[in-house]
Amino acid sequence: MFLAVDAGGTSTRAVVLDSSGRAFGYGRAAGGNPTAGGIAGAVAAIGEAARRAGSGLTAAEHQFATATVAMAGEQSPVFAERLTERLEALGWPRVHLQHDLLGIFGSGTHEAEGYALVAGTGSVAARIVGGRLDHVVGGRGWLLGDAGSGFWIGHRVARAVMAALDGQQPTTALTPLVLHAVGIVADLDSAAGRAAAARQLMSVLYARRPVRLAELAPLAFSAQDDPTARTILRAASEALAGLFAAVRRPDLGGPVVVGGSVLVQGLLRAPPELPSALTSLTRGAALIPVSDGLVGTAVLGLRDAGIIVGEGMFARVRGEVARVAG
Amino acid sequence: MFLAVDAGGTSTRAVVLDSSGRAFGYGRAAGGNPTAGGIAGAVAAIGEAARRAGSGLTAAEHQFATATVAMAGEQSPVFAERLTERLEALGWPRVHLQHDLLGIFGSGTHEAEGYALVAGTGSVAARIVGGRLDHVVGGRGWLLGDAGSGFWIGHRVARAVMAALDGQQPTTALTPLVLHAVGIVADLDSAAGRAAAARQLMSVLYARRPVRLAELAPLAFSAQDDPTARTILRAASEALAGLFAAVRRPDLGGPVVVGGSVLVQGLLRAPPELPSALTSLTRGAALIPVSDGLVGTAVLGLRDAGIIVGEGMFARVRGEVARVAG
16 A cells, blocks of 8 residues: 655645555645644644545555655655654554655656656756656745746735836736735825825735745736736746756656646646747647646655556556545 | 934934034944834934934033934834933933935935935935925835845845856856855855755855845945846846936936945946946936935934025035044
8 A cells, every 4th residue: 555645835635545556545634844834733734634545444454555755845854753653653654755846747747757847836847867856946945046936926016016006117907906915905096095005015015924925926817918917927937938948958858747836827828928938948848737746646656666657557546546636 | 402313224323513513423323223123222222322422512502402313214103202202311302203315315415306316225216305205216125125225136146146056047256255255165166066055055045034135235246247247236227227217307307316335335336337227317417425314314403493504504514424423
């Protein structure tokens, strides 16, 4: 029996499969990233998702049980130890930690070579060779990197609205959207009303953690006929294309698996003229969107046990995960 | 007797003058801005600067004493009350709070019309009409505004260095300068060394308050022959020109008084081709750099008492402040 856990910043998903790829259970819990939510919270969330996924198993079925947990970034020894203890208590004595980019990549393809490009709250790109991470670029966080990410877009949206309220940049359809999203009622037709709105917007946004500006990113997609929003989204496309270019090797083909809400729910669904930089850079490569890294994490677990996962087995795992996840 | 205090984020300066513009004392203390340093710290710093400036005065000389305190932003009633109490205890029974942009403007000219453009840690521009602030744009802080400021430049410097270490952007002369400035010893000739430097740089910079990225801004001026640094500085010039354009009124001339380290020690001293956007936008206007707002704050105090400050009196106050400040 194999437990696969995809531990993200906002939610954690777990599935239990056997060596034939058949799924036995699925569980979901809160965010399971120790950087975002602390070690105790992350261990609890991963444990909860695992408990739900494995709730239908008998003790005998746990006998050769292995757990594979995919998550972003490097993990501390303390976290790894606590997590191993927690999963062992649930009947999973062997725990392997994996990089979430391998989970994302493996959720889109059974191939061993290719690329992963992710833009959610942050942004990161990876080149995969022989089933391993060969090169990773990005993932430097909201302050020092993450160009083209949800934070990056939301930050530009907030700055553009502030500059528009100040009369420093053209008025934009983003202004009423942003003010409504943060609960500010404003009279935008008067200078005094705009000044009051600007003051309130400062109060609200500086009181939050900066990374929460990522919550404003969807507004850019809602307002994509607005010139300011289009400029921001085009720049995001270019930044993500630049990220992809930094991991691309001319002699290495393979699919480009894309994940994260900015790409999957955003740029890839936007009108074709919008993500032009992105599509022109990836031209010729198959762009495969995935919703998360759970299928790929399960495949990593199977492969670790010596099971060959080709096209057929990959399709089976994907179908089974979709079935139990509902 | 008049006390003038220019309370900045990093230091506070105070001077005592009589109605003829003659200076009697000068004092300096830590930052006196309540937003940056808290109410108690700001009141203590302003009190300390005032005490030093007034230490040579007799009780009789305090009889008609008035204090003018210039600082950024709106102040809370609690702060105003505590400050008044503190200054009253030092022999200054009447306290007027003024906007620091008026202090900056009045430090460069005796005229009543014109503009102030300031780029230090933050950036802000103002139009002054009839000796009052007629329109202010900018000053929205590091997250939502402050384009062209020290934070804005330092932020771009840090991001460019991170992207260069990741191989995502060209190598830049800023990399060794930034690593040295934050105390990281790195082997930049090897991929492993660059990866280690990037990890350490993330640790160091995320552990600080984001606004401290402003400390990296001077490195862009040190490396101004580097294409990356030049691009950043040119963009800063353009952003500040845009800020100035947002307050400029075609029918209103007058001098442009500029303050803040980014402009005074940076862009205005840079090679002429660098701040091209800035100089082309302000063409025809006299650019007057000032080191702080103390002279202007003193002038505000004199004018509040009905004293006319023309060209001669202005020159006298400026000379006297320079003399006692050493």
